[in-house]
């Protein structure tokens with residue numbers, strides 16, 4: 320089986336990773352994290368979200384963070400926008416890409432964005448149109464594609480259905496998200512195969528939380544299908560406010576280490592990435608969740 324020779328990594332640490340932190344993280348620290356990620360070679364960074372500050376207070380400084388980051392022409396900066404209000408607030412901050420997020424599960428849709436799946440698609444349609452009119456690419460995240468904290472198992476049929484709805488309103492790229500990290504390799508392949516009915520390989524990505532330690536295996540299973548774009552979160556930061564017990568995304572350091580071992584190019588410098596993870600973990604006052612980061616840091620100490 321031939322695996323892709325190159326993988327694009329989207330570091331979602333500044334957004335997905337930090338959104339659930341109880342203590343406020345300063346705007347300056349968020350901007351510093353973005354700076355360190357791009358210095359490590361990340362070309363796609365999810366910076367913040369334009370959601371209700373009552374729902375997700377940690378992202379309330381979205382405009383300030385977007386103003387504080389030092390942009391590089393070769394890096395794409397994305398932000399989450401759940402509705403037109405979010406898009407209107409985001410546009411002046413010049414994101415390269417916006418993310419709309421639907422769920423494969425009705426219950427999660429209600430908890431996360433306070434509306435049904437059908438209503439969310441209706442809500443996203445004008446957001447997608449307005450983003451395209453502004454020349455901005457739209458990524459869709461499909462939450463709970465492998466399981467839901469409220470509904471349990473999610474069938475591939477549901478993934479295919481919502482992927483189709485996202486495609487129909489013009490979403491350019493689909494991220495299949497295992498929000499609570501319950502997916503296992505063959506189930507992940509089944510979900511991705513259904514999503515591939517609506518999105519081409521180059522516009523499909525995997526977003527795997529590592530709650531049950533399956534994320535790297537799931538990435539490998541995705542590579543077997545030719546999927547070559549993955550979200551990951553430096554230091555393994557994160558957890559979803561609407562998915563109790565969900566841990567962070569797979570750590571970017573762990574993904575880079577595995578891909579390096581497979582001879583798959585990412586353009587990411589592992590040492591500099593570990594520095595970024597150590598920096599933000601220091602800000603948060605705890606060690607990185609990433610096992611690779613811990614091993615590299617321990618080796619440095621000698």
Ligand SMILES: CC(C)(COP(=O)([O-])OP(=O)([O-])OC[C@H]1O[C@@H](n2cnc3c(N)ncnc32)[C@H](O)[C@@H]1OP(=O)([O-])[O-])[C@@H](O)C(=O)NCCC(=O)NCCSC(=O)C[C@@](C)(O)CC(=O)[O-]
Nearest residue numbers: 369370371374401404405420431432433460462463496498
């Ligand atoms: C979607 C809404 C806004 C609907 O929230 P709602 O309460 O249904 O919205 P509403 O239209 O009735 O408005 C209520 C209030 O929110 C305000 N409001 C309305 N929209 C915005 C906005 N864009 N920005 C700022 N403020 C906003 C609006 O102005 C109003 O303010 P008030 O009059 O009460 O003062 C809300 O449910 C929300 O913000 N939810 C947060 C969702 C979120 O951020 N979840 C985490 C990210 S998704 C995720 O992590 C999963 C992912 C992507 O990583 C993949 C995975 O792993 O699954």
